Amino acid sequence: MAIEQVSFANPWQRVLFEAELKHKHALVLAALTLPGETLAAYLCLWLVAGEAQVQNLAVNPGFRQRGVGRYLLVKGLDEARRRGAKVANLEVRPSNLAARRLYASLGFFEVGRRPGYYQAEGEDALLLDCDLTTAPFLPPLAG
Numbered sequence: 822m823a824i825e826q827v828s829f830a831n832p833w834q835r836v837l838f839e840a841e842l843k844h845k846h847a848l849v850l851a852a853l854t855l856p857g858e859t860l861a862a863y864l865c866l867w868l869v870a871g872e873a874q875v876q877n878l879a880v881n882p883g884f885r886q887r888g889v890g891r892y893l894l895v896k897g898l899d900e901a902r903r904r905g906a907k908v909a910n911l912e913v914r915p916s917n918l919a920a921r922r923l924y925a926s927l928g929f930f931e932v933g934r935r936p937g938y939y940q941a942e943g944e945d946a947l948l949l950d951c952d953l954t955t956a957p958f959l960p961p962l963a964g
């Protein structure tokens with residue numbers, strides 16, 4: 822919750838994380854330090870009808886810009902693809918340059934825009950997709 826609070830203008834509440842952990846379509850990954858098991862990052866995906874929908878991704882501010890976000894997202898998308906996802910999608914603020922650069926580096930591309938989606942600030946959401954069947958950052962599927 823502490824990471825969530827410092828990472829987003831509209832942070833998820835605890836009940837949302839609890840629901841996510843129980844949701845049958847959810848895939849939740851956490852990156853922990855060794856030793857110590859400090860939470861370095863978390864990723865929440867929904868796997869629905871061949872799509873991996875990125876619901877949440879945040880890196881502990883003390884661990885940013887060390888490749889943790891990219892590592893966790895690649896792990897999550899690889900697992901999603903192994904479970905049948907063909908495409909990944911997400912929403913991101915135009916002003917979130919760090920996240921946009923991360924997504925662009927993995928082959929996400931803009932497919933649309935939701936005007937005023939982030940209501941508090943009146944900011945649009947960019948809609949991004951990534952084709953998991955051709956994504957070069959994912960290892961070949963066995964078999």
Ligand SMILES: CC(C)(COP(=O)(O)OP(=O)(O)OC[C@H]1O[C@@H](n2cnc3c(N)ncnc32)[C@H](O)[C@@H]1OP(=O)(O)O)[C@@H](O)C(=O)NCCC(=O)NCCS
Pocket residue numbers: 828829878879880881884885886887888889890891892912913914917918919920922923924926
């Ligand atoms: C966006 C976020 C997840 C990136 O995590 P991270 O672990 O710091 O990112 P990485 O170290 O894996 O960096 C991957 C790429 O992202 C981009 N990037 C990351 N931080 C950046 C920054 N501060 N400025 C510009 N680009 C940045 C770079 O392209 C980087 O690649 P490079 O290192 O080869 O230049 C992290 O900043 C975060 O938690 N932000 C707050 C929550 C958030 O915005 N989540 C996404 C919601 S859509």
